[in-house]
Amino acid sequence: MTQTSEVLLQANAVSIAYGDQLAVKTVTLPIYQHRITSIIGPSGCGKSTLLRSFNRMNDFIDQVTLTGEISFNDQNIYAPDADPVAVRLNIGMVFQKPNPFPKTIYDNVAWAPKINGLKDNMDDRVEQALKQAALWDEVKDRLHESALNLSGGQQQRLCIARALAMNPLVLLMDEPCSALDPVSTARIEDLLFELKEKLTIVIVTHNMQQAARVSDFTAFMENGILIEYGPTETLFTNPENQRTEEYVTGRFG
């Protein structure tokens, strides 16, 4: 699975600071197309901060500064003329806590296409997205019920479907399973394998088994520094760095 593939998204010497507090320090990280890249590391090491910078979600936090460059399809998404809204249409995101809108299942998925002016074939779009998120069979008879009545795992898959409705090229996931039970977690992990046929996935996780199970590439961070990055198998079985080895063998973190 780790054979050559194009680099779709690339962080180039990216540093991110909250005020004068550096949270990500000169990270260079290529993300390969149709691969799953996981970012692991102890709590507070800057995983989420780095992930949010890939679709400019840090723009909403006051006093965040980013230096370096993040290129998507060879375009710097932080260029002065880059439109963050367009960036987010191509690079979707799923958050840690399942957070459907307090609307119907249907409306949750339909919202992104609707605000983008795509109003025809909405039923097909919704069905398509729900199928991709492996949720269709469970909800097809209750599309117009509240999304908040779904179980946690179903809600998270609904959030994935919602993010897929605009057919993004990249899906960023920030600890998407940390609020879920093992069965729901397994379902989402299965889903990731299917999804990577269509898109590119970057997943932050504090669960090393999960990173080992699902990802093709793994990045290990500590204190804002990218310590090691490479094919998942190499990183887990034959890491170059002492700290990586200690972390993946569970001796700290």
Place this chain on the structure above:
Amino acid sequence: MNTQAQRLKKRHQISAAFKLFCLSVTCLAVAILGILILEVTLLGLPWLNFDFLTRFPSRFPEKAGILAGLAGTLWLVTLTAAIAIPIGVLAAVYLEEYAKPGRVSTFITINIANLAGVPSIVYGIIGLAIFVRFFGLDRSVLAGAMTMSLLILPVIIIASREAIKAVPSSLRQVAFALGATRWQVTRDHVLPQAMPGILTGVILALSRAIGETAPLIMIGALTYIAFVPEGPMDEFTALPIQIYNWTSRPQEAFHELASAGIIVLLLVLLIMNATAVWIRYRGSKNKFM
């Protein structure tokens, strides 16, 4: 020697005493309100009938009615709502969702808070100078509504800002992450979620507008009017002015008429509040909250 048990007993006693104190203060407030309402009802109820609602004021208590005041108040509150709600809510949206936090924003916030504390007569003076004289609106119900709008704008803005602030930022984040613009996030998620809170603030503010007398007297709302305003440029009177006028007459019968007028005023307030509760209830059903 103070043992632990003794100290604990003392602390429980203080706690119980404080509870009793709070309870009695609450009872006192409710009792005073109850007595007021009871007295007003006893005095006014015999006068409250269909004729009272459909007649204009008169020198003879038996012929006097509240129609001019009631119609004036309804005009006033409708126009005030039409002016103040959009401006107030939009200002709140701007300050919460668009304005960058900083000195300008802080300056505006402090000023709005101060404006909320300005005595209503001052708004009457401003209304007289600007709307009545400068814009030449005369003693019209429109001038009254604009003055009232000034008076309640700070309350609407502050309440709406609080309601908007209470919308979890995670909701905005998700919506932005789906490639929405700020307007789309505000329209489809922030405002619907904030609506119950905004509505509560609006109703409180409008209730205040209904009860205010001083600014209306200042801008020259009349006490004797024998017609119903037919447009925003007509002269008008309002319920509290009519009530005030009746209470200031020597005859006992007019005091009873005033009580009847107060009952009408209270009923208008009650209907408005009930409407707000109903809208909120419907809104919450639609959103599956």
